[in-house]
Amino acid sequence: MNNPIINNILLFIGLLFFQILIFNNINLFGYLNPFPYIAYIILFPYRKERSLLLISSFLLGLSLDFFADSGGVHAASLLFIAYFRLTFVRLILRKFESEYISFQLNTISFDKLIFYFFILILIHHFLMFGLEYFDINAIWPIIKRTIFSSIFTLLIVTFGYYLFVNSKK
Amino acid sequence: MQQIISFLLRNRYLLLFLLLEIVALILVIQNHSYHKSKIVSSSNAIVGNIYTKSSSIKDYFSLTIENQKLAEENAYLRNLLSIKNNSLDSLIQQVNDTIYHQEYNYIVAKVINNNYSNRNNHLTINKGHKHGIYKDMGVILPNGVMGVVKDVSSNFATIISILHEHSKINVGVKNSSHFGTMVWDGRTYEETQLLDFPRRASLKIGDTIITGGKSVLFPEGIPVGIIKDFKLRNNYYESINILLFADLSNVGFVYVVNNINKKEIEKLEQKLNE
Known part of the structure; x- marks a missing residue:
């Protein structure tokens, strides 16, 4: 179970199915859905070599688009945060390229980690809803949905992270 | 030449990112245009089968509501029947009625994936070409309109819900x-x-x-x-x-409408446009 390739394939499939079978059907208050599949970007191993991350996150997004009939909305937004992940690691977590090998998420303080999660989620959700509406006049519903869904996603990602990932130490 | 290669190597992640992002954006734009048939669609066999499995599990939890809906519809149809029998003596009404009923037939289909919380919502049903479903057929509910058929595979079809920016x-x-x-x-x-x-x-x-x-x-x-x-x-x-009238957050069965005269009407209207 410690093979990183198998772990990542399991993570990919697990998040995909959780998202399409459970989280896409929550519809809290009639319209609110969380998108915890973005945990893929957070949990994917931090390495200098990034092409695997880019390709696999594109594929994960595209698979979701197939299920949600949403064109390429998930693929575009997930790929975007996959590419800019390292920028936020540098800006928020203050880790640099030389530290990636030894870098582990569970060495980072709670508040910094939550902030890092939240920024990734916020950018992803804003892009996703923006591309879904594709209409500048709909900026208010886009922002409203981005904020509420982001909070929902953050709760589930944080909860899931401390329950399943960080407890394995 | 060497400079070009070293430039490509240095920016390989950026180039890969841009390439994939452009592909995704093309798919997004294609999805927003109404007339093009989509590449990324849940009417394909893999997605359809997964949704069939998951909806068969969900069905157990909604049996009561589904029964109730069927009973209500039964009552409604019984009422219609009694009205029809009563009006047998008035001839004109009956002629109107038969014309009205001959123009369409219905194909019952089950919704295996329902969306209503997005800006543009789609549904997937468990019937396709095999069962006589084609693009641009109307889809109705016992108490309302559901949408229009968009993409069809041999066993599944996707529907553009009335909850969609292109629905008119x-x-x-x-x-x-x-x-x-x-x-x-x-x-x-x-x-x-x-x-x-x-x-x-x-x-x-x-x-x-x-x-x-x-x-x-x-x-x-x-x-x-x-x-x-x-x-x-x-x-x-x-x-x-x-x-x-219809609760679109909870749809079980829908009726795909087959207008028998549709081809004839469209042919006539096409002549008018030429």
């Missing part, structure tokens, strides 16, 4: 011959909006909205909803809201 359904007010277009503003799945309603026509809160006869997709006279509220500005109707 011809509707009218019951007991009047004025028509308008029903669209959705993306706010709540319980309400749709009525556009292009003539200002000389009278409209009251509580009026029943039915499907209009101008469309070849839907039979005329299916109840859709009631007028919830509207504004009057310079004698023009503005933001007319329709409260739907």
Whole structure:
């Protein structure tokens, strides 16, 4: 179970199915859905070599688009945060390229980690809803949905992270 | 040459990112255009089969509601039957009735994936080419309109819900011959909006909205909803809201409408355009 390739394939499939079978059907208050599949970007191993991350996150997004009939909305937004992940690691977590090998998420303080999660989620959700509406006049519903869904996603990602990932130490 | 290669190598992640992002954006734009058939669609066999499995599990939890709906529909159909029997003595009505009923037949299909919380919502049903379903057929519910068939594979089809930016359904007010277009503003799945309603026509809160006869997709006279509220500005109707009869967050079975005369009507109309 410690093979990183198998772990990542399991993570990919697990998040995909959780998202399409459970989280896409929550519809809290009639319209609110969380998108915890973005945990893929957070949990994917931090390495200098990034092409695997880019390709696999594109594929994960595209698979979701197939299920949600949403064109390429998930693929575009997930790929975007996959590419800019390292920028936020540098800006928020203050880790640099030389530290990636030894870098582990569970060495980072709670508040910094939550902030890092939240920024990734916020950018992803804003892009996703923006591309879904594709209409500048709909900026208010886009922002409203981005904020509420982001909070929902953050709760589930944080909860899931401390329950399943960080407890394995 | 060496400089080009070293440039490519240095920026390989950026280039890979841009390439994939452009592919994704092309798919997004293609998805927003109504006429193109989509590449990324849940009407394919893999997605369809997964949704069939998951919906068969969900079905166990909604058996009571589904039973109740069927019972209600049974009662409604029984009522229709009794009306029909009673009107046998008035000949004209019966002729109208038979013409009306011969024009369409219905294919029952099960919704295996339902969306209503996005800006643009799609559904997947478990019938396809094999069962006689083709693009641009209307889809109705016992108490309303569901949408229009978009992509079809041999066993599955996707439907553009009336909760979609491209959905435009011809509707009218019951007991009047004025028509308008029903669209959705993306706010709540319980309400749709009525556009292009003539200002000389009278409209009251509580009026029943039915499907209009101008469309070849839907039979005329299916109840859709009631007028919830509207504004009057310079004698023009503005933001007319329709409260739907159907609960679109909970649909089990739908009827795909096959208009037998559709080809003939479209052929005639095409001649007019030439």
